[in-house]
Amino acid sequence: MSALAELKNYIGEMVELQAAAAIAHWDARTYMPERGVETRARVTGRLARLAFERLVSPKFGELLAQAEKELESASEAERAMVRMGKRDHERARAIPPDFYQKFVELCTKAESVWEKAKAEANFSLFKPYLSEIVDMVREMAGMIGYKEHPYDALLEEYEPGMTTRRAAEILGNLREKLVPFVKELQERGTPPPPIPEGKYRIASQKALCREALQAIGYDFSAGRLDDSAHPFTIGLGPGDTRVTNRYNEAEPFSALFGALHEGGHALYDQGVPPELYWMGLAGGASYGIHESQSRFWENQIGRSLAFWGFFKPKMSRRFRVFARMKPEEIFRMVNKVEPSLIRVEADEVTYNLHICLRFELEVGLIEGKLKVEELPERWNAAMKDYLGVMPPDDAKGVLQDVHWSGGSFGYFPSYALGNLYAAQFMEALRQDLPDLWSRVEAGDFRPILSWLREKIHRFGHMYFPEELCEKVTGAKLSPEPFLRYIREKYSTVYRI
Amino acid sequence: MSALAELKNYIGEMVELQAAAAIAHWDARTYMPERGVETRARVTGRLARLAFERLVSPKFGELLAQAEKELESASEAERAMVRMGKRDHERARAIPPDFYQKFVELCTKAESVWEKAKAEANFSLFKPYLSEIVDMVREMAGMIGYKEHPYDALLEEYEPGMTTRRAAEILGNLREKLVPFVKELQERGTPPPPIPEGKYRIASQKALCREALQAIGYDFSAGRLDDSAHPFTIGLGPGDTRVTNRYNEAEPFSALFGALHEGGHALYDQGVPPELYWMGLAGGASYGIHESQSRFWENQIGRSLAFWGFFKPKMSRRFRVFARMKPEEIFRMVNKVEPSLIRVEADEVTYNLHICLRFELEVGLIEGKLKVEELPERWNAAMKDYLGVMPPDDAKGVLQDVHWSGGSFGYFPSYALGNLYAAQFMEALRQDLPDLWSRVEAGDFRPILSWLREKIHRFGHMYFPEELCEKVTGAKLSPEPFLRYIREKYSTVYRI
Numbered sequence: 001m002s003a004l005a006e007l008k009n010y011i012g013e014m015v016e017l018q019a020a021a022a023i024a025h026w027d028a029r030t031y032m033p034e035r036g037v038e039t040r041a042r043v044t045g046r047l048a049r050l051a052f053e054r055l056v057s058p059k060f061g062e063l064l065a066q067a068e069k070e071l072e073s074a075s076e077a078e079r080a081m082v083r084m085g086k087r088d089h090e091r092a093r094a095i096p097p098d099f100y101q102k103f104v105e106l107c108t109k110a111e112s113v114w115e116k117a118k119a120e121a122n123f124s125l126f127k128p129y130l131s132e133i134v135d136m137v138r139e140m141a142g143m144i145g146y147k148e149h150p151y152d153a154l155l156e157e158y159e160p161g162m163t164t165r166r167a168a169e170i171l172g173n174l175r176e177k178l179v180p181f182v183k184e185l186q187e188r189g190t191p192p193p194p195i196p197e198g199k200y201r202i203a204s205q206k207a208l209c210r211e212a213l214q215a216i217g218y219d220f221s222a223g224r225l226d227d228s229a230h231p232f233t234i235g236l237g238p239g240d241t242r243v244t245n246r247y248n249e250a251e252p253f254s255a256l257f258g259a260l261h262e263g264g265h266a267l268y269d270q271g272v273p274p275e276l277y278w279m280g281l282a283g284g285a286s287y288g289i290h291e292s293q294s295r296f297w298e299n300q301i302g303r304s305l306a307f308w309g310f311f312k313p314k315m316s317r318r319f320r321v322f323a324r325m326k327p328e329e330i331f332r333m334v335n336k337v338e339p340s341l342i343r344v345e346a347d348e349v350t351y352n353l354h355i356c357l358r359f360e361l362e363v364g365l366i367e368g369k370l371k372v373e374e375l376p377e378r379w380n381a382a383m384k385d386y387l388g389v390m391p392p393d394d395a396k397g398v399l400q401d402v403h404w405s406g407g408s409f410g411y412f413p414s415y416a417l418g419n420l421y422a423a424q425f426m427e428a429l430r431q432d433l434p435d436l437w438s439r440v441e442a443g444d445f446r447p448i449l450s451w452l453r454e455k456i457h458r459f460g461h462m463y464f465p466e467e468l469c470e471k472v473t474g475a476k477l478s479p480e481p482f483l484r485y486i487r488e489k490y491s492t493v494y495r496i
Numbered sequence: 497m498s499a500l501a502e503l504k505n506y507i508g509e510m511v512e513l514q515a516a517a518a519i520a521h522w523d524a525r526t527y528m529p530e531r532g533v534e535t536r537a538r539v540t541g542r543l544a545r546l547a548f549e550r551l552v553s554p555k556f557g558e559l560l561a562q563a564e565k566e567l568e569s570a571s572e573a574e575r576a577m578v579r580m581g582k583r584d585h586e587r588a589r590a591i592p593p594d595f596y597q598k599f600v601e602l603c604t605k606a607e608s609v610w611e612k613a614k615a616e617a618n619f620s621l622f623k624p625y626l627s628e629i630v631d632m633v634r635e636m637a638g639m640i641g642y643k644e645h646p647y648d649a650l651l652e653e654y655e656p657g658m659t660t661r662r663a664a665e666i667l668g669n670l671r672e673k674l675v676p677f678v679k680e681l682q683e684r685g686t687p688p689p690p691i692p693e694g695k696y697r698i699a700s701q702k703a704l705c706r707e708a709l710q711a712i713g714y715d716f717s718a719g720r721l722d723d724s725a726h727p728f729t730i731g732l733g734p735g736d737t738r739v740t741n742r743y744n745e746a747e748p749f750s751a752l753f754g755a756l757h758e759g760g761h762a763l764y765d766q767g768v769p770p771e772l773y774w775m776g777l778a779g780g781a782s783y784g785i786h787e788s789q790s791r792f793w794e795n796q797i798g799r800s801l802a803f804w805g806f807f808k809p810k811m812s813r814r815f816r817v818f819a820r821m822k823p824e825e826i827f828r829m830v831n832k833v834e835p836s837l838i839r840v841e842a843d844e845v846t847y848n849l850h851i852c853l854r855f856e857l858e859v860g861l862i863e864g865k866l867k868v869e870e871l872p873e874r875w876n877a878a879m880k881d882y883l884g885v886m887p888p889d890d891a892k893g894v895l896q897d898v899h900w901s902g903g904s905f906g907y908f909p910s911y912a913l914g915n916l917y918a919a920q921f922m923e924a925l926r927q928d929l930p931d932l933w934s935r936v937e938a939g940d941f942r943p944i945l946s947w948l949r950e951k952i953h954r955f956g957h958m959y960f961p962e963e964l965c966e967k968v969t970g971a972k973l974s975p976e977p978f979l980r981y982i983r984e985k986y987s988t989v990y991r992i
Binding site: 019032 | 509512513515516517519520523527528529530531532533534535536538539542543546715716717718719720722732733734735736738770774
């Protein structure tokens with residue numbers, strides 16, 4: 001057997017273990033009975049450990065080294081398999097297992113303390129844990145290594161190739177333009193009409209979500225839509241990509257856009273060729289690129305005027321209150337901009353400002369220039385500066401997100417990068433598909449999905465995000481397409 | 497670390513892999529999308545292989561040998577862990593991996609051929625595959641080894657300690673008494689009234705199944721009830737034992753008794769102490785003992801007059817047609833005896849005759865005295881002798897069960913043994929709980945479940961079935977309690 005074939009088998013086994021863990025994870029979030037928690041922790045712990053042992057094993061290193069010698073005659077996918085495998089192997093080996101074990105235990109503890117602290121709006125409870133987490137994360141950054149900035153080592157996990165310097169430039173630029181634009185909308189714009197108050201039957205909302213998913217091309221014969229406390233998408237392997245959603249009886253749009261968001265992730269997953277999956281090359285180019293796909297369908301498409309030309313009749317059939325409205329009215333209604341305290345509830349214009357704030361604080365913490373005890377004050381000051389709102393307490397401020405308690409530093413930027421990639425991809429798509437909006441209005445999403453499949457999905461995790469971005473758009477990532485999109489769209493919505 | 501502790505860890509890891517496989521299996525039978533089949537096969541194949549590698553590994557043998565030296569100071573559970581571990585290790589090692597692989601492939605092929613053969617009622621399609629399976633099973637019996645009869649080696653898999661001689665004696669005795677009793681019922685008895693024709697809403701049937709499961713003590717916080725093509729019970733580990741069911745709109749009883757049947761398996765599983773689970777000692781004493789628990793709740797309890805005193809009002813609330821009936825009427829209705837062609841649809845009196853037939857044919861095949869080509873004729877002749885009915889074709893005859901196509905020889909007897917154990921346990925329970933029937937009539941099943949927990953469930957897989965039977969009832973397994981039960985009950989039902 002060639003070294004490449006042997007490596008493929010080896011990676012395939014790791015992927016099979018990850019798929020088994022994914023089944024267990026999906027079940028734990030959807031159907032598992034409450035008393036199954038402890039058993040499930042043992043089972044998923046074992047699967048994670050077996051996969052991790054294989055990832056850090058010297059045998060994997062040897063197989064990678066052997067396979068590298070065969071790269072000349074290898075396919076592009078095989079070369080990517082070796083490159084990504086090596087990257088993951090080396091990153092995982094950089095952290096000593098005992099240190100990592102200690103970190104996981106600390107985070108497990110910290111997450112439950114964070115929950116309590118958030119419930120009681122008491123940052124001081126969480127503070128000692130967060131301090132310890134920040135210390136360990138800084139140490140890990142050193143172990144992983146970096147060229148310029150310790151935060152680079154963390155960004156690399158979620159957005160390979162991204163640097164702190166470049167992220168600061170992109171996000172700083174974005175912030176400078178967005179803050180005055182939000183003010184302008186508020187001061188000079190005509191706000192959209194409010195969503196009609198009412199009781200929106202959940203069964204009807206679910207039916208609408210299914211219709212929307214079906215329309216954009218989500219394959220229900222290779223997936224499912226279930227309920228969960230927090231919506232998510234999970235790939236259990238080729239032919240099985242599932243989404244979940246939650247529903248609010250007081251308004252029908254958050255579930256619908258949630259479905260389109262998860263649907264975007266799911267279309268990406270369903271579009272990765274099976275052979276790449278078993279080579280460890282599913283999962284998308286990066287967190288940011290994955291998020292670009294969810295934001296593309298949720299915002300670029302789902303919150304467009306053309307989409308509501310298509311979807312309004314479906315909506316009216318389930319909820320009569322929309323029957324008397326024009327598509328334009330709904331389009332404006334679902335694009336309300338309002339500076340607010342909570343990231344996950346933010347509109348697409350102010351959303352990125354929540355990310356800029358978190359990015360700047362994270363960088364400060366990892367550099368050591370910002371102390372954990374200064375966080376609440378700095379958080380609130382930035383909220384005032386960027387969004388003009390002031391959290392009444394830390395539960396609605398610095399304690400709102402789970403990420404830090406789980407040790408996930410470097411993750412937040414992907415959300416904003418996803419928005420930027422989505423806008424940049426959309427500009428490229430509009431070049432290639434001039435009748436885009438009339439297609440959307442007709443509910444014909446096939447050419448859009450084909451374009452995404454052809455340009456992005458079929459490569460899975462083969463490329464780094466910057467490489468992919470250049471392949472798709474001919475340019476490096478830039479905030480300009482997003483800013484153009486925002487200015488154009490919201491000038492219409494706010495009639496400026 | 498002591499050798500026992502090391503062994504416990506080793507077995508714990510195998511059990512964790514089995515639990516992961518169980519989650520994947522449950523999902524495949526309930527919620528998996530159709531296109532997920534291929535991926536799932538890879539994932540479950542990997543989990544099975546990882547568990548099997550550990551089972552046959554020389555390292556396991558060494559750990560068992562080391563642990564055996566520490567048995568003096570070991571607990572009873574630890575001694576059972578070593579005994580059962582050694583048994584499973586040795587049985588698994590007896591078959592060379594290549595041979596086993598070939599057998600699994602043959603069975604996979606044979607199952608799909610069997611499906612086709614059954615659909616077309618064409619035994620000749622299936623014949624060459626069954627011949628090959630029988631040849632390989634006979635070879636495996638030799639590899640595993642036996643004292644007296646090659647079929648002993650197969651029985652041992654499902655009913656450890658059971659021999660062909662003893663099974664022949666028990667089942668032969670049973671057949672001799674049952675055949676004339678069925679005739680007597682038909683000739684001299686007054687048949688029960690038929691189940692009223694109608695459309696029984698499936699949502700109401702499900703609600704009734706939930707009520708029944710809740711009543712007998714199934715813990716829904718540690719389990720679920722879902723739909724599947726064939727009802728089953730599956731343990732995913734402590735705190736998570738799930739049942740599934742199917743529903744027939746034309747009559748409400750098969751789903752209800754299906755739920756009680758699976759509920760009986762599930763109560764057993766929920767009653768095994770968690771620490772035994774992680775030692776590889778869940779799963780029950782044997783297939784026969786497990787079946788005794790399902791048959792106990794389905795037939796001994798669920799088809800009793802007292803149960804219908806309790807359950808009739810619940811039934812009437814959902815289905816008005818039963819409101820005008822007395823409990824006795826329903827009791828008679830659900831205990832109709834009717835010789836029929838299909839095992840899985842048979843009543844509890846004739847059911848065992850279907851098993852006697854299969855047992856005798858299996859023994860003949862494994863001895864080599866019966867040829868595969870003679871099977872259909874021998875099947876039909878035995879059906880005529882034992883049940884007085886004649887299959888119109890092989891689909892309703894020799895092709896009806898999946899077991900042989902899957903290579904499961906030695907499995908069928910467990911069904912009948914389960915019925916016998918159930919009756920024998922019931923006699924012991926009635927000794928200890930004289931007011932049993934008034935409890936049942938009052939819907940107070942707690943003392944029954946406590947008794948089963950105390951006498952059977954809490955031991956999990958610690959004992960061989962014969963040992964357990966003697967512990968519980970003070971006697972070896974005998975067909976007499978079952979025959980007494982049948983005679984008494986059906987004399988009432990048929991007013992003889």
